[in-house]
Amino acid sequence: MAGLFSPGLFAGKVALVTGGGTGIGRAIAGQLVELGAAVTVAARRPEPLRQTAAELTAAGPGRCHHLQADIRREQDVLRMVETVLERDGALHLLVNNGGGQFVSPAADISRNGWRAVIETNLTGTFTVCQTAHRLHMRQHGGAVVNIIADMFRGFPLMAHTGASRAAVENLTRTLAVEWAHDGVRVNAVAPGVIYSASAAANYADGLLEQCAGELPARRCGTTHEVAAAVCFLLSPGASYVSGATLRVDGAASLYARQLHRVPAHDRLPPYRGRAGPTGRAEPAAGSGRSRDREW
Ligand SMILES: CCCCCCCCCCC/C=C/C(=O)SCCNC(=O)CCNC(=O)[C@H](O)C(C)(C)COP(=O)(O)OP(=O)(O)OC[C@H]1O[C@@H](n2cnc3c(N)ncnc32)[C@H](O)[C@@H]1OP(=O)(O)O
Numbered sequence: 001m002a003g004l005f006s007p008g009l010f011a012g013k014v015a016l017v018t019g020g021g022t023g024i025g026r027a028i029a030g031q032l033v034e035l036g037a038a039v040t041v042a043a044r045r046p047e048p049l050r051q052t053a054a055e056l057t058a059a060g061p062g063r064c065h066h067l068q069a070d071i072r073r074e075q076d077v078l079r080m081v082e083t084v085l086e087r088d089g090a091l092h093l094l095v096n097n098g099g100g101q102f103v104s105p106a107a108d109i110s111r112n113g114w115r116a117v118i119e120t121n122l123t124g125t126f127t128v129c130q131t132a133h134r135l136h137m138r139q140h141g142g143a144v145v146n147i148i149a150d151m152f153r154g155f156p157l158m159a160h161t162g163a164s165r166a167a168v169e170n171l172t173r174t175l176a177v178e179w180a181h182d183g184v185r186v187n188a189v190a191p192g193v194i195y196s197a198s199a200a201a202n203y204a205d206g207l208l209e210q211c212a213g214e215l216p217a218r219r220c221g222t223t224h225e226v227a228a229a230v231c232f233l234l235s236p237g238a239s240y241v242s243g244a245t246l247r248v249d250g251a252a253s254l255y256a257r258q259l260h261r262v263p264a265h266d267r268l269p270p271y272r273g274r275a276g277p278t279g280r281a282e283p284a285a286g287s288g289r290s291r292d293r294e295w
Pocket residue numbers: 099100101102103104110111112113114116117120149192193194198199202203210211212214215257258259
């Protein structure tokens with residue numbers, strides 16, 4: 001992406017990227033460092049964080065620190081934001097990218113599985129936003145980008161992530177209004193199917209490759225394409241953009257194909273009003289059989 005944004009665009013800016021050790025978060029942190037920011041990447045596993053911070057700092061011209069934190073733990077979030085403020089003296093740019101889910105029919109998601117995803121994607125994102133605002137942005141302004149997902153038509157087989165990401169989109173709009181007078185802009189980026197090592201590993205059996213040929217773009221997105229959108233929203237070029245969701249999906253959210261295919265069935269009989277002259281209901285439209293189930 002070299003050359004897309006002005007060199008030094010984020011010089012003197014302090015950024016925090018959750019989930020910044022891998023995949024999309026790493027690409028976002030990389031572009032911010034390339035544009036001069038002092039970035040902290042935070043997540044649970046220390047090794048990817050350490051490696052990312054070392055590689056990005058070596059590449060410069062900005063620098064990258066790392067910090068272990070679980071966004072589901074309030075104390076971790078407080079320590080994370082306090083550490084950035086103590087070390088770098090400010091927090092101008094926040095990217096809530098840390099998150100995850102698993103593939104499961106809604107009927108089979110355990111209560112704990114549901115809670116794990118909601119607490120990570122929704123409550124974790126809220127806690128980080130609220131803490132960053134309380135400790136710094138309320139007084140000094142800033143820009144926030146929340147990473148969500150393509151849940152605009154629901155998210156069959158990932159109900160927990162669909163619900164949590166839709167909630168974060170709504171939260172984004174609320175915060176954009178509530179925090180406007182503090183000089184804080186809050187936006188969301190909704191990636192479509194993005195090729196990351198984690199996505200490839202978690203969506204097994206070549207699912208991503210299979211998806212690629214069925215997307216309008218005929219390929220998956222790259223982590224760098226998501227990062228470029230995030231950098232735009234964080235930049236002064238987006239100074240009048242707040243409460244928006246930018247879809248980075250090559251039009252996939254407008255296209256019919258989903259992870260889940262509805263099997264052939266005739267379980268949704270039509271309502272036909274009063275029975276006809278025979279007193280008997282007509283057969284269901286489009287079905288050779290009449291199920292005429294009532295409940
Ligand atoms: C042609 C177009 C078609 C479109 C097709 C689109 C397809 C691709 C779309 C891609 C969209 C998004 C992609 C990504 O986000 S990729 C990268 C994100 N990374 C991850 O999601 C990481 C993997 N996930 C996790 O780490 C976990 O799922 C979790 C988020 C839950 C992490 O929580 P935690 O570490 O706390 O997890 P625990 O192991 O403690 O489990 C907590 C409970 O959750 C249950 N669980 C966890 N994993 C699964 C699973 N795979 N299946 C079922 N249940 C799971 C676990 O059992 C615990 O519950 P119980 O105590 O009740 O057992």
